[in-house]
Amino acid sequence: MNENISEADPGKRARRRHRRRLSLAFAVSVAVALLATDSYLKSLPHLGFYLAGARWVAYTDQFDGFWRALEETDTAARLQGETHSPLQQWQLAAHEAMGVRPTPARWSAWFGRSLVVAGRDDGIGVCLRPGLLLRAVDFLSRLRGKASKSNGVSRHGDWFYAWRNGYLLASRSASAVVSLRKSGSVLERAALPEKRTAGLRWFSGRDGEIILTPEDGLPVRGWIAGESPDGNREAPAAVPDGPAAPRDGLAEFLSKPPLLTMAGTASEELSGLVFYALKCVPVYELVYQVVERSSRALPEGWAAPGLPFEFALTAVDTTEALAVPEMAYLTAALAPGYLRPLPPEAVQHEWGAFAGWIRPWAGEKLSVCAASDGAIQLITSQEPLMAELARAFANADPSARPSGELRLTLDWERCSGLVEELLLEAAGRELIRRRNREDVEAQYLPYLEMFRVLGALRLEGVFRDSRLDFKGYVAEVEAPTRSR
Helix, strand or coil, X not given: CHHHHHHHHHHHHHHXXXXXXXXXXXXXXXXXXXXXXXXXXXXXXXXXXXXXXXXEEEEECCHHHXXXXXXXXXXXXXXXXXXXXXXXXXXXXXXXHHCCCCCHHHHHHHHCCCEEEEEECCEEEEEECCCHHHHXXXXXXXXXXXXXXXXXEEEECCEEEEEECXXXXXXXXXXXXXXXXXXXXXXXXXXXXXXXXXXXXXXXXXXXXXXXXXXXXXXXXEEEECCCCCCCCCCCCCCCCCCCCCCCHHHHHCCCCCCEEEEEECCHHHHHHHHHHHHCCHHHHHHHHHHHHHHCCCCCCCCCCCCEEEEEEEEXXXXXXCCEEEEEEEEECCCCCCCCCCCCCCEEEEECCEEEEEEECCXXXXXXXXXXXXXXXXXXXXXXXXXXXXXXXXXXXXXXXXXXXXXXXXXHHHHHHHHHHHHHHXXXXXXXXXXXXXXXXXXXXXXXXXXXXXCEEEEEEEEECCEEEEEEXXXXXXXXXXXX
């Protein structure tokens, strides 16, 4: 009898193995089917929907990949430990909303890969393309009556949400979700030229767009609505591929690195763009106002359209009641005798080979100086700066003349230090509404510490097709290998 049992054992064991194989094959098939379904649900016919009438919209087709790549950049390494960095602040907010610490893998599993966020006056709207997991949770919540719903809009905690063509629309504002569901505009995938990049588009008088690549130095490229300096809408030479050119212009002749430099070809359109940008940054609006007032002391045509120029903001004196900027402006020399006759209250003066005049405006710290050596023309806001540049240009190479190429450089560390000084001074004089010095130190200064490690903003651009195209780096510390 034992022999019969032993003979049957191999058959039973074979059947058990067969059943296990079938179970494993079934489990694998179910897993593959679920993964395929999840991948299909996350696939993107387009990036998503954004609020009609939005003031701005940010977007990416691979948020998880963008996030991973951003964490590997030298910029992220420098920001590590900064509790007020954008990455830290966003992760804390997401942690609070999700209940778990967000990671690229968790985000992709729950919310999919694409992300579109848009803002307007009545709120901010988010558009996602979730996979199977979040859809299943939403289905079970509605089945169990845990998700309240009204007019096609459901609510979960502080968030309102709805579905449209497989996209999840969410906002803390119910009206924003209703708007997204009924009239949200489609954002096509062509908006992003490359994968794992992120874009920001704004609509505020001068429309524009910027595309950020998560690499060392944070390369960017984009455009701002505008017109060609010479009025010609035909495209001139395009912004060349690769990083910005290395030449620093006026900065090469200064004894200390400037806070900001700008070079280009004078035009009404460029002036309009500069004024538009300065209005967005209160500190530099002061600079614009001083330049505008000081320019009244200069002869007509000192910044004639088509004239190449270079500008440098070298410092801002905050020791007086009114902050006084120290600035220099370089152009090609105009017609001989252009600086004659002297403006009212001006005093004739020479700085070596440079002949011109000084016009006191607000004491020694703000005295408009203009001089030319026949090849170039210099304008400064202080006499010591004019003397320094005149000596530096005495033996300058002819290539030091302005080229007309549009470039912008900003030193984040020095600018953040300046903003800190101005904020503390303004708070001490009770010029900031409902904020004293302690409030400023607690609420604003920690964010400025973040900017100190970013290095420099470097951009170059060109006008073409009724707009300004630009590219460069947001946080360049050590210049990457450059090519012209």
